[in-house]
Amino acid sequence: MQQVPATPDMDATAGAPAPRVHTLLLTDLCDSVALVERLGDTAAAELFQEHDRLVLRLQQQWKGRMIDRSDGLLLLFERPVNGLGFALDYRQGLEQLGQLRGIGLQARTGMHVGEVLTWHNSVEAVQAGAKPLEVEGLAKPLAARLMALARPGQILLSAVAESLAHRSARELGARSEHLLWRSHGRWHFKGVPTRQEVFEVGEPGFAPLRMPRSTPKAWRDLPLWRRPMALVAEATLLVALGVGAWFIARPEPAIAFAERDWVVMGDLRNLTGNALLDDSVMQALRVSLEQSRHVNVLSDMKTRDTLSRMRRDPVVSRLDRTLASEVALRDGARLVILPAVSEVGGKLRLSMEIVDPHTQTTIRSDFVDGRGLESLLASVDAIALRLRGHLGETSTSVKAASQPLPSVTTSNLHALRAYALGLQATRQGKWQQAMQMYGEATTLDPEFALGYLGAARVMVARSERPAAMPFLDRALALRHRLPDRERLYLDAWEAELRAPAQALEKWQLMAGLYPDDFAGQANSAWHLFSVNRMDEALPFAQAADVPQDPLRPLAADFLARILLAKGAAEPALKRLREIGNETQAGQGRRIANVLAVLERPAEAMAALEAIKPSGYAGTDLVPMIDRVSLALDQGKWAQARAAADGALEASSTQDAFLHLQFRFISGVVAQMAGASLPRSARAATAKALVNAMADPAWDPSNRADLTSMLLANAWLAQREGDASLAADALRQVDALPDKGRLGTTTAALQRIVQAGQLAANGRHDEASRLLSPRADDLYQSRVALYRVLAASGRHAEAETQARWLLQQRGLAYVEANASQVLQPLNVADSRLARLWLAESLAAQGKSSQATAEMQVFLRQWPASVLSPQLLSRAEAILSASKQKITA
Template structure:
C-alpha cells in the first residue's frame, strides 16, 4: 500500500546517517516493570528531542534504536556523544547502566514522504534508502555497548571539525580499528572509534557473522579469495550504476576558496608547505579557478577581521559569498593508523554543508604530495572536469614543485611575503627554497617576479636563466608565464604574443590578461587593450585596482573621458596611488587645469620617490598646456637635475622630457647640447644593457635625434641612425621601428624630399600610430606645400588630447611634447587656414589658441607667427 501511494523520490543527497541501538532494552522492561519502564522511555524521548534540536537532526525511524539524518558529520557526532552521556545520567538516576551502540557514516541517500493515507495506516512519514543506510547499520551492529564507530568517509570530516565542539572536542579520543569486511559490501572498510575519556570503550569490536576483521590474504582460506573476487566484480558494477552525480551547480571557470589546511599530525613543517602544494596542484586546472590567498586576506580586511584569521568552514564560506566563489575546499592532513592521510571536502558556502569528500593515504610525510595530487584530481572530477582535461593539464607535484618539504615551506612563505608587498623578504625566502632544492623552478620564477615588481632587472636576470633551465619542472600555466617573461627580457617584440597565449588559454589568470593589456597599450592598441583590462577588474582579482587603472588608460587613449574618469575613480577607491596622476590627465585633457594640479600636488603617493618623479612629467605637461612654458622649463630642469636612486631609466626619461621643453621654448643651442648628451647616454646604456631595457634606451636616443630634427638640424639624427645600422633585430619592436621611420622621414624632409617623407609616414597610419607620426606628417605636408592635408593632421592632433597625455611608449618621455603639440595644433591650423585664404576661420583658430595660451606667457618667437593672422588689436 505504501508503494501504491509513494510520490517520486528526490534526487540523491549527500547526508550524514547516525544509527543507534539501545542495548538490552527488552531486559529493562522485565527488570523495571511496565510503569517505571514507560517513565524511563518518556525521559529517553525527551532527551532525544532535545538533542535533535541542539544538533539539527532529523529523526527518520525509531523503535529500540534511532535513525537520524544530519547535514554535517560533526552534528551527528555531537548528537552521539551527548546521547551517550545522557544515557549514563538517566541510568545513574535509576541505578541502571544504560548504553547504546552507534554507527556514523556519510553517503548519498534517497528520501521521500509517504502519503497521508499511508501514514494513517502505520507507514513512516519519511522513507530513506540508499547504499549508505546499510553501511551505517553494519557499523552500528558491529559496535560494542557504549561505542561510537565511524566510517572512513565520516572520520576525517568529523575529526577536522571537532574544534567546533569547544574544549570537549580537543579532549576526544580517536582510534583506528583497522580494515574490516562487512557482509554485502565488496571492499574492505577502515573503521574508527571516537569517544570521551572514561566513557568510550576504545576496544576493537568483536568479529561476527556480518562483520569481521580483514585478515591478510595469505592467512585466508583459498576459497574465500574467489568469493572476494566475485564480490569485487559485483561491487564495481554497483558503483558504476550508482556513481554520484555532481550535487553543486559548478561550471567551468567557477571559483573556489581554499581554506586553511588543518594539520593534525603535530609536524609544523607541513603547515605552510602542504597548503601551498594543495594550491599548486589545484591551480593546474583550466576548469577550476582558485581564489588567491592575497584576495582572501583582502576580503578578510573588508570583513574587519584580522589578516591571520583562520579560514575555517564559516569564514571561508563568507569569503566565497562575498567574492562570488561557488565552493569552498577544506584540506586536512592527519596521521591515522601510522599512515599520513590527506583529505579534503567541498563545501557549499550557502549552507556550509559538505557536498563531496576525497581522501588518500600514504606511508610517511614524503607520500603527502602524491596523495594531494590524488585528492585534487578526485575533487576536480566531482566538480565536473573531464578526466582527459585533468590528465592533460596536470603534472605530479614532486615534479612541478619539490620533494623537499622545507623548500616548499620557504616558497610558501615567499608567496605570502610577495602578496604583502615585502619584496626583499620574498626574495630571501625564494632563494632559501632554491638553496634547499636547486631544481625548484617555481622558486626561481618567484625570484624573477620580485625583480620585476621592484623594477630591478639586474636581480631578475640570473633567476630567469635558472627558471628557463628547469622549465620542464613547471606546471603548464607557469611555463607559459615564464615564456612570456623570457620574451620580455630576451626578444621584447615577441612578448605580446606570449602574453596573449597565456591570457587566452587561462582567461581568469589575471597576470596574463594584465600583461597583455599593457603590451597592447605599448602599441597604442587601446580598443583591444580595453577588452583584456576589463577581465582584470573582476572581484576575484586581488589587484583589480590596477586593472581599473589599466582600463582607464585604455579608455583615455580612445578619448572616452567619462569612462576613463570612472575607471580611475574606482582605482583610487582601491588605493592605487598612481591612478591620481591618471585622473589628473583626464581633467587636464578636458581643460580642468586647477583640478589636475590639485590632484598632482596631493600626497597620495605614500612617499614613493619614483611616483613623485613620474608626476613631474604630468605637472610639466599641464603647465605647457596652459601656455606657462617658461615655468614648465624651470620645473622639468629642476626635476631632471635630481638623481633618481636605483632607477637609471627614469633619469633618462626626465632628461629627454627636459630637452623637449627647452627646445619648445626656443633655446636651440642649449636644447641641442642637452639632447646630444641625452642621445649619447642612451646609446651607451643600450650597449651595456643588451636586453629588457635596451628598447627603451634606443627609443630615448631616437627621440633626442627627432627633437633636434624639429629645430631643422639633421646631424644628430644621422649619427644615431649610423650607430644603430648594424642592429636590425631592434626594429622588430613595432613602436621603436615606427619612431625610426619618423626620424628617417625627418631626414628626407630636411634634405628637400617632403614627398618621400609623406609616403613613408602615411604607411604608419594604422589606426594605432604614434602621436608624433601625425605631427611629423603635418610638417611634411607643410614642407610639400599641401596646406589642406596639413590642416587635416593639425585637426587630428588637436582632437586627440587624451592620447597626447596617456601614450605610454618610451616610458612617456615625449608626453610633454605631445601635449604641447596638441595645443600648438590650433596655431598650426590657423596658419594653414590662412594659407588657404580662409581668413575668418584662421582668426577664430588663432583666438582659441591665445585663449588657452595667453600671449604674455608664450615665448617671444610665437608672436611673429600669430601677427601674420591676427592684427595687434585682436591679440
Template sequence: MNEMTHRPSIEAPQLRTLLLTDLCDSTSLVERIGDVAAATLFRDHDRLVLDLQQRWRGRLIDRSDGMLLLFERPIDGLGFALDYMRGLREMGTSRKLELKARAGLHVGEVLTWRNSEEAVQVGAKPLEVEGLAKPMAARLMAVARPGQILLSAVAEPLAHRAARELGERGQHLLWKSHGRWRFKGMPDSQQIYEVGEPGIAPLRVPPNSPKAWRDIPLWRRPAALAAEAAVIAGIGAGVWFATRPAPAIAFNQRDWVVVADLRNLTGDRSYDDSLETALRISLEQSRYVNVMPDSRVEKTLAQMGRQPGTSRLDRATASEVALRDGARAVLLPTVASLDGKVRVSVEVVDPTSQATVFAESMVGKDPASTVRSMGEVSEELRQRLGETLALVQMDTVPLDKATTGNLDALRAFTLAQRAYAIQDLDAAEQHFRQALSLDPQFAMARIGLARVAYAKTDVNTALAELDKALQSSNRLTNREQLYGKAQRAMIRLDRDVIDQWQALAKLYPDFYVASFNTANLMRYANRYEQMREYSDRASAKMAITRPVALYYRAIAESALGRSTDADASFALARKENFPPVFVEPALLAASKRDFERARSLVAADGKMPPPVVLERRMAEMTFAADSGDWPLATRLAKQLETATAKPVHAFEWAARANALAVLQYTRDKKQARAASERLIEQAAAAIDAAPGREREAVANAMLYAGYVAAGAGDDALARRSIALSKKAVDASPVAVLRNMAAITEARIALMSGDKEAATRLLSEYQGVDALLLTRYWRQAATAGAAPALSTTERARAYNEWAAERPPVLEALIGPPGQESRVISRR
C-alpha cells in the same frame, strides 16, 4: 575585376555574449493600436534600445520585431536584458498596454565579417555574425515565455558570478534552473536557467513545443520506467561499478572554489601551510577549476567583519565567503595519521547547505609522500567536478615534480609567497632562497626569486633566475612554464612578447596576471582598445590584479576620449586601495585644461620613491609649458637636466628627453643642438648594455635628441642618432620606436624641402597606434601646420606618456616654429 575583391574578410572566431530578443505579439499590437500610435511606440522603443546599448556597451547586429546584440561580457548582456524588460513594462503601463519580450542569452564563439558599402546601401547589415552560438541563443529565446530571460549553462555561471556588479538590484535577482532541455536538431540536452526581477520575471518552466521539450528524468516518467525496469535491473550492477554518478553540485567549467584552511589532525606542524599550498598549486594547473585567491578571501573576510590573517577559514566561514563571492564549492583539506601512514583527504562542500557533497582521499606510506598524495586527490576532485580525464592528463604535471616533495621547502615557499604579496621583498627573497637550499631543483622558487629581483629593478638577476628555472622546465606546471617564458620575454622585450602573453591569457582566461600583462603591453604599443579589453578582464572581482587593472582601464578610457568612464575607473581603483602616487589622473585633468587640479595631483611628496618624484616633476614641467607658463617650465627643465646629468634608469632617460623638449623652445638652435649631442653620446655609450625597457628608453631618448638636432639644422647628428639606435629599433616588439625614427627622418627631409620623401616615410604610420606627433609632420608634408588638437586628441596625446615614448609636449602644442603660442626665447 576579380570577385575576391568583393568578398568580405572573415575575422578570427571570437568569444562573445549573444542576446536575442523578440517583442511578443508585435503584429497584433500594430493592428490593435493603429499605424500612427505604433510608429510613436516603436520610435520610443528604439530610443530605449539606443540608451541601453550605450549603457551596457552592446552592439546591435540585427533588428526587426526582435534584436540580436553582441556584448563583451555576459553581465553586460544580462544588464541590457533586465533593463529592456523593465523599460518595456514602463512603456506599456504609460500607454495602458502590455508590452513584453522574450530573451535568450548565450556565450560562445562567433564569426564576424563586414559587408561592403555597396551591399549596405542596398539593404545589407554592416556587420554579419554567424556561428553555432547564434542558433543556441535563438533556441533559448524561442522557448522563453513573454517577459522571460533564459540563459544557457555557459552564460549563467558567468553572469551569476558577476551579478554584484549590478549593484543592489543584483542582490535581489532571482535565479532558477529549469532543468535539461532537448532542442530539435541538437544531439545533446542543454541546461536552461532563468533570471529576473521579482514581480517582472515569470519564473516558471517554459512550455514544451515541437522544437523544444524538457528532458524529464526517468524516475518522473512512470510508463517508461515500467517498460525499462527489467533491462535496468539486469545491467544495473555492472553500470554501478563501471561508472560514477555526476557530482551533486551544479559545477561548470571555470567556476570558482574556496580552499578552506587545512585541518591538521597529526600534531605535526610541518604540514601546516605546505599542504594547503600544494592543493592550490595542483588545482591551478586546471583550466576547468578556478581557485579564489587569498587577496579576494581576505577582502571578503574584512567585509564580513572578520580579521583577515587571524580568522580561521573553517567550513562555516569558507561557505559564507563562497556565497558572498559566487563560488560554487568549498574545498576542505584534512591530513591525519592512520596506522603509521598519512591520510590526505579533501571534502567538496556545498556552501549553501554546508553539507559534504563528496570527498576524495589518499593514503601515503610516509610524510614524504604527502605532496604526491595531495596531487592525486586533486586530480580525482577535478574529474568529479566535471573535468574530462583527457584534459586532466594533458594539463597536469605530478605535484611533487611540479613543486617539491620536501614539505619544509614547500612551507618556505609558502612564507615567501605571503611576504611577496605584501611587498616585503627582503623576507620573500630569504624564504625563496631557503626553499632552494632544501630543494635546489625547486623551479617555482626560482621564478619567485626572479619576481623579487625584478621588483627590486635588478633586471639581470631576474633574467638569470628565470633562465635557471626554465632549464628545469620538467619541474614546472604547464602554466608556470608558459608564465616563466612570457615573463622572460617581457623583461627582455622580445619581439614576440605580446603574442606570448595573449596566448597565455587565452589558454588560462582566469589567470588574470596574463590578462593584465597583456594590457600593459598593449599600452606600450598604443593599442588602447585592446588595452581596455584586457585590463577590464583583469579587473574582475576575483582577480588579484583588480586594483591596478582598474587603474589601467582608466588610462585606456582616457586615451580613447572616454573621460567620464576614466574618472569612474580611477575612482574604483582608489576604492580598491590602489596607491594615489602615479601621474595619470593628473594627465587626464591637464588634457581638459584643468591645470590647477593637474598640478595639485602631482604636488611634491618627499615620502615617495625617487622614480615617482621624478615622473611628477616631468608632469609638472609639461603642464607649465602646455598652459603657457614658460618661466616655470624652463626652471623645472633645467632642474631635471641637472638631476639626471648621468642617466641610468628608464625614467632618468625620459626626464632628459622631456627637459630637452621644453628647452628647445626657449634656447637658440646652437644650444639645442649642443644639448642634443650630449644626450646622443651618453645614450650611445649605454644602449648596448641596457636590458629590455631601459634599452627602449635609451633608444627613445637618443632618437628624440636626433629629432631636435634635425630641427636645429644638424642633419648629420640626427642621422647618427638613427644609425646608433637601429639595432634597438629593429629588436623592439612594437612600432613606437620605428615610428619615432621615421618622424626624425621625415623632419630631416622636410628641412631640405623634400616633402615627397617625408610623406613616403610617414605613410606607414597612420593607424590608431601611431604616435600623435606623426600628424604634425604628415600635415607639414602636405598642407602646412596641423590645426589645434580637440579635447579627445589632447587626451590621446597625454596618454602617450611613458619612458619609452617621446615627450608629449610637441604633440600638444606643435614643434618649435609651429606652436600656437609666442614664446620669449631665453
C-alpha cells in the same frame, strides 16, 4: 513495597510519574563479541575498564545520566547539544583506545529528543537486579531505531534533535565550525506510525556521511517509481533512453559548478600536530588544482587582500568555514574548499569538504588515506582529481591537464614548505626573506624548478632584471619539471627579458589557454597599450579588471588609461576614482591627466599636489613630468621651466635615468617658450644618451628608452631646422648590435627622424609615405606627418591630421612612449594643433573657419604668452579677416 519519594520527574500532587522532554542517546559498540575473541578475556577486560572510565568522564563532562549499559549505552541529557558533545567525544575516545591496541573501535549512535516517563525503582528491586532509574516512552524506541540504523562510526539524529542541536552547536567551540550536517531523507520505523526524517552529524574525515542501509525495522520512504518492482520496468526503458541521451548531451554535474567558476581554498585544518604539513599541503593542493582549466582557485594574494578590506588581519586570520564563505561571496566564488589532514588508524588521511558559501553547508566530502608522509603528495593528487570530477570536469580534461605533483614540484616536503613560505614573503613584499626561502627550497631539491622561477620573479619585481637571469636560466633548464601553465609563464618572461618583440605573442598565448590567469591578460593589455593598439588592448584589460584578480588595481589602471587614450575621459575618471589610492603617485598622476583632458586644470594640479611622498626617488620625481605637461598645457612657461629645472637638479643625484629624461624635457620647455636651447646643449644631451646606451649596466628595457630619447632629441633639433644631430642619431642607432630588440617606440621615432631628413632635402612625398598612418602610431608620428603635408602644400590632408591631433589629447597625456618622456611635447603639440588647423584652413581659403579656430587657440594660449614666432603666425591668420589680437 517501599514508597518512592517524589522526584523532579514526578507529579507530586498526583503521586504519578509525569512525562518530561529529554534528550536520549543510545550507542552500540560494534562487533564487541568478536573483539573479545580477538583480544582474549584479560586484554578485553582491560579495554572495557578503560572504556568505562572514558564513559564516566564524558558523562560528568556533558552532564548526562546513565540509564543502562552493556555493549551499549543509554543516557539522558537535559539539552541536545550536551548529547551531541558526548557523542562526538565518545567517537574520538573510542578511536584513541583502538589506536593504542592496533584495532578499530567504533560505535553506532542514535539521538532523539522527546517526552519520556522516568521513575526510580525501590531499593529491593535494585538489589534484585533492576535498574535504579527506569525510562519509558515512544522516544526510547525511536532512539533505538536510529542507533540500529547507523553505520559503524555514524551518529544519526531525529529531525527534532538535529534542529535543536544544530541551533546551539556553536557552544561546542571551534569544532562546531567544521561539523558536517546531512539529511538522509525520510524513513519508516517499525512500530512508529509516522515517517521520520533522519540526519547525520560528524567531523570531516571521520563521519561516514553515507546513506544508512535499510533493515527489517527501518526502511527508506521511497516513491512508487523508485521501488524494486517498478525499477525493473523503468530500468529497461532508461537504459535505452540513456544510451541515446549520452550522445546528445553530457549529464549535468552533481554540483552546480560551471566551467571557469571560482573556488576559495580555506586554510588547512592540521590535526596531526606536524607543522611541516601546514604550508606544504596547502601549496601542493594549489598546484594540483591549478593545473585544471575547468576550476579556478582564488589566489592566496587576492584572498588576503579581501581579508584586509574586511578589516581582518590577513596574517593571523584563519580561513575557516565562516570566513572563507564570506570571502567567496565578496569575490564572486561559487564554492569553498576546506581541506584537513589527520591520522586515522595509523594512516595519514587527507580529507576535503565542498561547501556552499551562501548556506555554509557541506555539499560533498571526500578523503584519501595513505601511509606515512611519503604518501602525502599522491594523496593530494588523488583527492584533487576527485574534486575536479565532482565539479563537473570531464575525465578527458582531467587526464589531459594533470601531472603528478612530484614531477612538477618536488617530492621533498621540506622544500615544498620553504617554497610556500617564499611565496608568502613575496606577497608581502619581503624580498630578502623570499629569496632566502626560495634558496632553501632549491638547496633541499636542486631540481625544484618552481623555486628558481620564484626567485626570478622577485628579482624582476625589484627591477633587477639582469640579476634575474641566472634563476631564469636554471628554471628553463628544468622546464620539464613545471606545470603547463608555469611553463607558459616562464616562456613569456624569457621573451620579456631576452626578446621583447616576442613577449606579446607569449602573453597572448597564455591569456588564450588560461583566460582566468591574470598574468596573461594584464601583460597582454600592457604590451598592446604600450604600442598604442588601444582597441586590441581593451578586452585584455577588461578581462583582468575583475574581483578575482589579486592585482586588480593595476588592471583597472590599464583600463582607465586605455579608455582615456580612446577619448572616453569620463568613464576613465570614474574607474580611477573607484580604485582609490589617490594619494599614490600612479593614481594621482592618472587622475590629473584625465582632469587636464577634461579642461579642469585647477583640479588636475590639486590631484598632483595631493600625492604623498613614497621615499623612493624614482617614484616621487615622475609626477614632475605631469606638472611640466600641465603647465605647458596652459601656456605657463615659467611654471613649466621651474618644474623641469627642479626635477633636473633633484634627479642629478638620485636617479640617472630620470635625469636624462628631464634633460630632454627641459629642451621641450625651452622650445615651446620660444627660447630654444643652443645646438651645443642638445649635442651634450645626445652625447650623454649615447654614453648611457653603451653602458652594459643598464637594464635592456632602459637601453631601448635611452635610444628613443636620443632620436626624440634629434627630432626636437629637426623642428628647429638643425638636421646634423638627426644624422648622427640615425647613425648611432644603425650601429647598435641589438637594434632588433629596441621595440616599436624606437622604430616609430626612427621613421620620424628619417622622414624629417627627407623633408629637409625636399623629398616630401617619400617622407609622407614613410609616415603613412598606422594603427599603432605615436602621437608624434602624426605631428611629423602634419608638418610634412603642410610643408608640401597638401593642406586638406594636413587639416585631417591636425583634427586627429586635437581629438587625441587623451593619447597625448597617457601614451607610454619611452617611459612617457614625450608627454610634455605631446601635450604642447595638442594645443599647437589648433593653430595648425587654422593655418591649414586659411591655406584652403576657409578664412572664417580659420579665424574661429584661431580665436579658440588664443583662449587656450593667450597672445601675451606666445613667442614672437607663434604670435606672428596668429596675426597672419587674423589679419586676413581684419581682426586684431588683444593681448
